[in-house]
Amino acid sequence: MKLFSLHDIPYEPVSHDPGLRKKVFARDLLPSVKNISHIILQPGENASEHLHPDYGEVFYCIRGNAEFSVQGKGISIRKGHLLLVEPGEMHAIKKVNKETELFYFHVSLPTVRRERGLGV
Numbered sequence: 757m758k759l760f761s762l763h764d765i766p767y768e769p770v771s772h773d774p775g776l777r778k779k780v781f782a783r784d785l786l787p788s789v790k791n792i793s794h795i796i797l798q799p800g801e802n803a804s805e806h807l808h809p810d811y812g813e814v815f816y817c818i819r820g821n822a823e824f825s826v827q828g829k830g831i832s833i834r835k836g837h838l839l840l841v842e843p844g845e846m847h848a849i850k851k852v853n854k855e856t857e858l859f860y861f862h863v864s865l866p867t868v869r870r871e872r873g874l875g876v
Contacts, residue, residue, distance in 0.1 A: 758782070762794060770795070772806045790862035797822065797852045805848040812865045813841040820856025822849050 760781045767777040781792040790811050797820070805825065815824075821834035826847045833839050841847045843865070 758785070765794075770803065773803050776801060776803060788864045790864065792861050793859075795858050795860070797849065797856045797858070799852055799854055801849075801852050803849040805846055807844055807846045808841075808862065809844050810864070811862045812843050812845075813847070814861045814863060815839040815841070816859045818857040818859055820852070820854050822856045822858070823851035824848065825850050 762779060762781075765779040765781060767779055770776040770778050776795065776797070778793045778795040781794065782789075783791045785792065815833065815838065817833045817835050817837045817839075819835050821832065824831040824833060824839060824847060826839075826841055827845050830850070831839060
């Protein structure tokens with residue numbers, strides 16, 4: 757059993773956008789979970805387009821809303837939405853209109869087979 761507290765974790769820069777700050781709950785916690793992070797984005801902030809070749813990213817919106825771009829397609833998320841970005845997919849957070857809180861995981865996962873109708 758492990759217990760983590762958001763209040764005990766220091767902020768650190770996001771690697772691809774050092775102006776953004778996140779809290780990383782855990783790194784390499786499980787074989788399939790690279791890290792578990794939390795971020796609060798302010799209006800006007802964004803995350804530049806990037807990809808992760810070896811792992812996917814799962815975003816859960818706790819509050820607020822944001823406009824993402826995944827493989828050039830616009831995706832709106834809001835409170836209660838979960839977005840899965842597959843390994844190798846270009847993605848960015850393009851627009852934040854109000855304070856938005858996200859919880860996200862970097863996870864090892866197989867590429868979802870689009871011909872089965874899954875994915876974005």
